[in-house]
Amino acid sequence: MIQIIAGEKGSGKTKKLINFVNDTAVSGKGIDVVLATTDRYRQEIKPEVRFIDVTEEGVNNFDRLIGFIKGLLCGNYDIEYVFIDGVHKMLATEIGSSIMADFFMALDSIGEKSMVKFVLTVSCAVEKLPEFVKKYL
Numbered sequence: 001m002i003q004i005i006a007g008e009k010g011s012g013k014t015k016k017l018i019n020f021v022n023d024t025a026v027s028g029k030g031i032d033v034v035l036a037t038t039d040r041y042r043q044e045i046k047p048e049v050r051f052i053d054v055t056e057e058g059v060n061n062f063d064r065l066i067g068f069i070k071g072l073l074c075g076n077y078d079i080e081y082v083f084i085d086g087v088h089k090m091l092a093t094e095i096g097s098s099i100m101a102d103f104f105m106a107l108d109s110i111g112e113k114s115m116v117k118f119v120l121t122v123s124c125a126v127e128k129l130p131e132f133v134k135k136y137l
Contacts, residue, residue, distance in 0.1 A: 001111050002104065004136040006122045006129055013121040014085055018044050020119060021083050025049050030080030033072060035059075037089045054090055062099050065090050066106050073114050084120045095122055096130045104132055 005013045005020075017034075018041060024032055025046040032049045039053045059068050065087075073079055084090070093099045111118055122133060129137075 001117045002108055002136045003117070003119045004122050004129075004133060005119065006124055006126050006133070006137065008125050009123050013123070014041065017083055017085055017119065017121050021049055021081075022046050024081055028080050030078045031076060032081040032083065033079055034083045034085065035068075035090070036085040059090055060092055062091055062103055066103070066110075069107070069110060073110070073116060079114075079116055081117050081119060084118065086123070087120050088123060095124045095133065101130070101132045104136070 005016050007013050021032060021034055022045065025048045034045055034049055034051045035054050036051070037053065037055050039051070042051045042053075045051050054065070054068065057068060059065050069082065072082070087103070088095055088100065091099055091103060107118055110116070120136075122129070124133075126134075126137065
């Protein structure tokens with residue numbers, strides 16, 4: 001399952017994500033993981049949640065991000081949620097690109113196989129989202 005939090009830059013997507021993360025940390029059954037491109041809000045995330053700044057791990061393109069996610073899930077079968085803040089930055093591409101479309105397809109497949117829920121922030125107005133993203137709103 002994939003869920004999208006979309007909006008223009010500065011519209012409060014990360015704050016919504018932080019609230020969602022902290023709510024699931026209290027009520028969830030499994031482990032929650034946050035993937036971000038900065039650690040500036042690490043302190044706002046409950047300590048039960050695993051926070052990873054992917055730039056420290058060299059994640060900067062499609063193959064590395066998908067590989068990193070698969071590695072997390074292979075090493076930890078009780079992950080319930082993976083939150084991804086700023087997926088376009090991690091993939092170094094625009095939201096409407098074919099790379100992004102391939103990423104969503106791959107992530108959907110991973111989620112189905114592993115029963116993990118993915119929540120992503122996307123910096124784009126809802127009305128401007130490509131169709132392959134809109135279905136996850």
